[in-house]
Amino acid sequence: MIDDAIxxxxxxxxxxxxFAAVEDVSFDIKRGEIFGLLGxxxxxxxxxxxxxxxxxxxxxxxxxIDGFDVExxxxxxxxxxxxxxxxxxxxxxxxxxxxxxxxxxxxxLSGKTMKDRIEALxxxxxxxxxxxxxxxxxxxGMKRRINIAVALLHNPxxxxxxxxxxxxxxxxxxxxxDTIQDLNRQGMTVLLTTHQxxxxxxxxxxxxxxxxxxxxxxxTLNGLLKMVGETDIIQVxxxxxxxxxxxxxxxxxxxxKVSVDDESMTIELVQGRELxxxxxxxxxxxxxxxxxxQIKEPDLETLFLHLTGTKLRR
Amino acid sequence: MKFHIIAAKDLKILIRDRNALILMFILPMVIxxxxxxxxxxxxxxxxxxxxxxxxxxxxxxxxxxxxxxxDIDILDVDMESNEFAARERVRNQEYGRLIIIPxxxxxxxxxxxxxxxxxxxxxxxxxxxxxxxxxxxxxxSRISTNVVxxxxxxAYGVPVYSEEQxxxxxxxxxxxxxxxxxxxxxxxxxxxxxxxxPFTQYVPGFAVMFLLFTTIGVGAVSLLKERESxxxxxxxxxxxxxxxxxxxxxxxxxFRGFVQLTVLMAFGHVAFGLDLGSSMVALxxxxxxxxxxxxxxxxxxxxxxxxxxxxxxxxxxxxxIMSAIGGSWWPLFIEPQFMQDLARLTITAxxxxxxxxxxxxxxxxxxxxKEVGVLLLMAILFFGxxxxxxxxx
Numbered sequence: 001m002i003d004d005a006i007x008x009x010x011x012x013x014x015x016x017x018x019f020a021a022v023e024d025v026s027f028d029i030k031r032g033e034i035f036g037l038l039g040x041x042x043x044x045x046x047x048x049x050x051x052x053x054x055x056x057x058x059x060x061x062x063x064x065i066d067g068f069d070v071e072x073x074x075x076x077x078x079x080x081x082x083x084x085x086x087x088x089x090x091x092x093x094x095x096x097x098x099x100x101x102x103x104x105x106x107x108x109l110s111g112k113t114m115k116d117r118i119e120a121l122x123x124x125x126x127x128x129x130x131x132x133x134x135x136x137x138x139x140x141g142m143k144r145r146i147n148i149a150v151a152l153l154h155n156p157x158x159x160x161x162x163x164x165x166x167x168x169x170x171x172x173x174x175x176x177x178d179t180i181q182d183l184n185r186q187g188m189t190v191l192l193t194t195h196q197x198x199x200x201x202x203x204x205x206x207x208x209x210x211x212x213x214x215x216x217x218x219x220t221l222n223g224l225l226k227m228v229g230e231t232d233i234i235q236v237x238x239x240x241x242x243x244x245x246x247x248x249x250x251x252x253x254x255x256x257k258v259s260v261d262d263e264s265m266t267i268e269l270v271q272g273r274e275l276x277x278x279x280x281x282x283x284x285x286x287x288x289x290x291x292x293x294q295i296k297e298p299d300l301e302t303l304f305l306h307l308t309g310t311k312l313r314r
Numbered sequence: 315m316k317f318h319i320i321a322a323k324d325l326k327i328l329i330r331d332r333n334a335l336i337l338m339f340i341l342p343m344v345i346x347x348x349x350x351x352x353x354x355x356x357x358x359x360x361x362x363x364x365x366x367x368x369x370x371x372x373x374x375x376x377x378x379x380x381x382x383x384x385d386i387d388i389l390d391v392d393m394e395s396n397e398f399a400a401r402e403r404v405r406n407q408e409y410g411r412l413i414i415i416p417x418x419x420x421x422x423x424x425x426x427x428x429x430x431x432x433x434x435x436x437x438x439x440x441x442x443x444x445x446x447x448x449x450x451x452x453x454x455s456r457i458s459t460n461v462v463x464x465x466x467x468x469a470y471g472v473p474v475y476s477e478e479q480x481x482x483x484x485x486x487x488x489x490x491x492x493x494x495x496x497x498x499x500x501x502x503x504x505x506x507x508x509x510x511x512p513f514t515q516y517v518p519g520f521a522v523m524f525l526l527f528t529t530i531g532v533g534a535v536s537l538l539k540e541r542e543s544x545x546x547x548x549x550x551x552x553x554x555x556x557x558x559x560x561x562x563x564x565x566x567x568x569f570r571g572f573v574q575l576t577v578l579m580a581f582g583h584v585a586f587g588l589d590l591g592s593s594m595v596a597l598x599x600x601x602x603x604x605x606x607x608x609x610x611x612x613x614x615x616x617x618x619x620x621x622x623x624x625x626x627x628x629x630x631x632x633x634x635i636m637s638a639i640g641g642s643w644w645p646l647f648i649e650p651q652f653m654q655d656l657a658r659l660t661i662t663a664x665x666x667x668x669x670x671x672x673x674x675x676x677x678x679x680x681x682x683x684k685e686v687g688v689l690l691l692m693a694i695l696f697f698g699x700x701x702x703x704x705x706x707x
Contacts, residue, residue, distance in 0.1 A: 053551045055706075078553045089544035091323070093330045105319045106552045134330075150548075 006031040006158060006189050007052065012061035014047050021047040023213045024061075029191060034184050036204035037193040038300065040310075044213040045193035046086070049160055052191070053083050066157060082156035086163040088143045089150075092136040096127055096146050099135065100153065107154040121149040124182075126175060141172025148179060159183060161192040165199050177202055197300045207300070211308050221300070228298040228306050231256065232272030234279060236265045237291040245286035249279055259309065268306065316554050320562025321569065324536065328570060334532065338574045342524040343581055349520065350512040350586060362390035363442040366409040368400045369393065373420025375457065379431075382453055383413075388510060389446070401434065410436040411446050423457055424480045426464030438651040445647075463487030510674060514589075517582030518669035519642040522662055523633060525575045526608050531629035533567035533612030538622045541706075550706045560701060564609055571605040591672035596679040600672065603689035604665040610696030611661065617700045641666040664688050 005028035014022040022044045029035045037045045050056040051063060054074035063070040068077050090099050100118045104110075109117060122128045125145035135143055144164070151159060161180070165173045180203055184190055194200055200207050200221075207224060209217040217224055241260060249267065250258050252275060257268040269275060272295045283290050296302055304310075328334055365383065369376050384391045394400040397414060404412040414432040422429040431454060435443040467483050540546040540563075549559050579597070582588035590597055615632070619625045637643060639653060640662025646654060657663035668685035671677045 055547065055550060075553060078551060081551070083548065083551045085544045085548055087544035089548040091327060091545065093327050094323075098326070102319065102323045103548075103552070106316060106549065106554050108553065 004031045005029060006066050007035075007191065008062075008064045009048070009052075010062045012048070012051065012063060013059050014044075014051060014056065015059045020213050022051075022058075025210070025213075025215045026061075027208050027215060027218055029189060030205075031189055032184070032187055033205050034180065034190040034192070034203050036200040036207040037191070037210055038195070038197075038200045038207050038304075039193075039210035040195055043195075043210045045195075045210055046162060047213075048210070049162055049191070049193055053081065053160060054078060079154070080157045082151035082154065082159045084148050084151045084159065084161040084164060086166060088140075088147050090135055090143065090146060093134055095132050095134050096122065096138075096149075097131045099146060100150060103150045104153045109153065117153060117155075121152055124152075124179065125149045139169070139172070141168045141175075144168055144172060145175065145179075148176065152183070156188070158189045158191065161190065163194055163196075164192055165194070165196055173198075200300055209300075209304060209307065211304075216307050217303070224300065224303050225298050228303050230270050231268050231298065231302070231306060232270070233296040233298075233302045233305065234267040234269065234272050234276060234293065235296065236267070236279070236283065236293045237263060238265065238283065238288050239263055239291075241265055241283065241288050242286045245283055245288060248282050248286075252278065257309065266305065268302075315558060317558045317561035317565055320549075320559060321565040324563070324566035325569065328566075338524065338528055338570070339577060342520050342578055343585075346513070346516050346520045346578070346582065347585070349516045353512050353516075362388055363445055364390045364392070364409050364411065365446055366392050366394050366400055366403060366412045368395070368397045368412065368414045370397065370417045371415050371419035373418075375420040375423050376415040379415065379453060379457075383449070386449065389449070404434055404436065407436055407438075410439040410442055413446075413450065423461055424464070426461045426468060426480075428461075440651065441647040441654070460484045460487055511586075511588075513582055513586040514670075514673055515645055517579065517586070517588050518666060518673070519637075521575055521578035521582070522604065522640075522665045522669075523637040523642040524578070525571050525605065526611075526633040526636060526661070527629075528574055529567055529571040529605065529608035530612040530615055530633055531626065532570075533563075533609060534616040534619070534625040534629055535622050536567070537563055537613070537616040538619070538625050542622060546706060556706060559706075560613075560704065564613065564697075567612060568605055568609045571609060572601060575601045575605060589673055589676075591676045591678070593672070593678040596672055596682055599679060599686055600665075600668045600682050603686040603693070604661065604668070607661045607664075607689040607692040607696065610693040610700065613700040613704075614696045617703045617705075636660040636662045639663070646670075661689065661692060664692075 007029040009025060009027050012022055012025045013020065025044075025048065037048060039045050047056065051058050051070060052065065054070050054077055057071060065077050066080055068080075070077060091102070094102070097118060100121065101114070104114045104118060119128070122131050125148065127142060127145060127149075130138070130142065135146065138146070144167075148161070148164070151161075159180075164176055164180070168176065180190055180192070190203075192199060192203065204221070206218065206220050208215055209224070217227065219227075239262070246258060246260065246265070249255060249265075252269075254270040254275060255267060256270070259266045267279065276293065276295060280290060280293060367380055367383065369380055380391070380393070383389055392409070394403065400412050400414070403409050412434040414434070416430060416432070419429055419431075431450060433443075433447060433450060435446075437443075463486070464480060464483050537546075540549075546559070550556065576598075579588070579590060579601070583590050611632070612629070615625055615629050619628055639649075639657045640646070640660035641649070641657060642662050646657060646663060646666055649657065654663075664685045668682045668689075671681045671685065675681065
């Protein structure tokens with residue numbers, strides 16, 4: 001256990017009618033850290049975050065947030081956490097200011113304190129000039145920025161973000177990244193779940209990789225990439241690759257794993273650049289029409305493929 | 315307590331929703347006006363209670379009695395000369411009620427002798443029978459006064475033989491009995507029959523139907539919308555208790571339903587002269603009980619379905635069935651007995667009974683206690699089941 005951990009998750013499990021959505025997951029999050037939960041849809045990330053937000057009770061295990069137990073002290077926890085849900089949880093026929101005012105009152109703010117806080121947050125997300133427009137006229141990215149502002153109304157110690165950049169244009173994504181980093185610099189601990197590589201790579205100090213309800217790796221980005229070692233990934237875009245060609249490629253020295261789907265083939269191998277010509281030659285000889293071929297440097301996606309044998313973006 | 319914050323937010327959203335406001339107020343007003351005005355002339359006939367009369371006497375008093383019945387708008391009076399045929403027609407349920415005026419009725423009444431008017435009824439139409447019995451009893455009571463007067467005079471040895479002498483005695487007796495020396499203030503079922511206008515039926519009928527659309531349909535959809543959009547989830551993660559969240563949703567639905575029903579009743583009164591009865595307190599209590607029961611049913615629908623679309627179709631079905639059976643579109647008492655029995659399971663029937671008691675019979679708060687009690691029991695049942703099964707996720 002980390003000494004300055006603000007969140008401690010120990011042997012956490014959540015089962016529904018025998019199905020294990022989360023199974024024996026343990027990790028700590030340091031105070032002031034941006035921590036990423038990375039995994040494909042259905043991996044169990046949202047279940048973990050729901051337990052941390054006191055929305056779901058764990059089947060087994062223990063979770064504490066700033067010393068409070070999620071099963072016993074949910075009222076205390078709700079006051080110190082802010083949640084940015086994946087969906088836009090706002091009222092579209094109300095203005096941004098009215099949405100913020102509503103949630104501010106729910107969080108117990110009032111009077112000048114409330115007004116000042118709302119103005120500060122509108123300024124932070126760059127929407128002061130649109131504050132009195134109804135949300136139904138906002139772009140997806142603008143709505144998402146207000147979605148984040150709502151979670152910050154009560155100045156929480158910990159911010160949970162569930163897929164913060166899903167469906168967001170590049171400009172809004174950059175602003176969201178800047179906002180998260182600014183908040184973190186001010187001392188806020190951030191836990192984000194994502195299946196987007198970019199989110200994890202650009203924001204997170206440490207990343208936990210989750211698949212099928214289990215935590216399969218946890219480290220800094222560099223630490224995780226070291227797990228891939230010198231393995232390269234070659235991705236070939238081609239249709240109807242003959243089985244014989246696959247057999248030939250699999251028998252090449254230094255090829256570790258070959259996986260195929262309808263439109264592509266992924267090859268894990270060492271010394272990828274040296275073997276690339278031989279792979280193209282094999283495919284061409286088998287009559288396969290290669291549309292494109294690329295070699296990928298190790299990244300989180302290659303790590304995920306390395307660890308699970310499947311692609312992250314399903 | 316923070317439930318009022320949620321209720322106030324819901325009402326702000328409602329005020330912004332022009333379509334919802336039209337559905338709540340303008341559409342019911344238009345439908346009430348169209349239905350009331352279109353059926354104005356024929357309404358009494360449409361809801362009339364059929365009565366078949368056999369006048370075996372055919373004398374002056376029996377004819378006067380028949381004319382009295384024919385003058386009552388709510389009665390559909392037909393004559394039959396053959397007593398046997400008339401009994402058959404009632405047995406075959408062609409008519410619900412048969413009144414037989416016996417041979418020599420006028421003569422026996424004039425002579426101060428005992429006489430009987432026979433009423434034969436179809437037992438499946440209890441409510442209509444009661445109305446007709448009350449009317450006939452009222453008339454018989456007046457005639458009985460004359461008989462008593464003639465008998466009294468004869469008992470004191472004053473000879474009353476000629477028609478002229480009898481008429482003199484009856485005239486004197488009527489001077490003493492009109493107005494009656496002891497007046498009973500409670501009005502009988504027959505006393506205000508003429509005041510049953512189309513608007514007595516259609517204002518509360520359609521107002522209750524549209525209230526149900528608001529509280530069951532819109533109420534359930536509003537709650538499911540919060541769940542589907544994730545705002546409910548967000549609220550649950552905020553420092554507000556689950557009972558406060560549910561309380562806020564219930565309060566906003568109740569408030570909008572209460573305002574809607576009150577405005578529609580006021581519209582009926584101002585635009586069409588609907589008599590709202592003498593007790594405003596009773597009216598407010600009844601409106602509150604109806605709105606509370608239907609708000610509870612809306613919450614129950616939200617619990618039993620999983621999506622907004624399901625809530626829409628289920629609530630529409632419930633509202634239309636309850637309106638048809640429960641008496642929103644036609645008076646309850648013209649329905650066959652089995653439908654009236656079935657209607658007891660609906661909010662609409664108890665609501666309509668309550669409104670009849672206030673607008674038509676003017677029974678005040680004491681007269682609607684049964685209806686209010688049943689509606690409150692329904693509310694407790696609906697809220698109890700709904701809250702115990704409500705899922706926030």
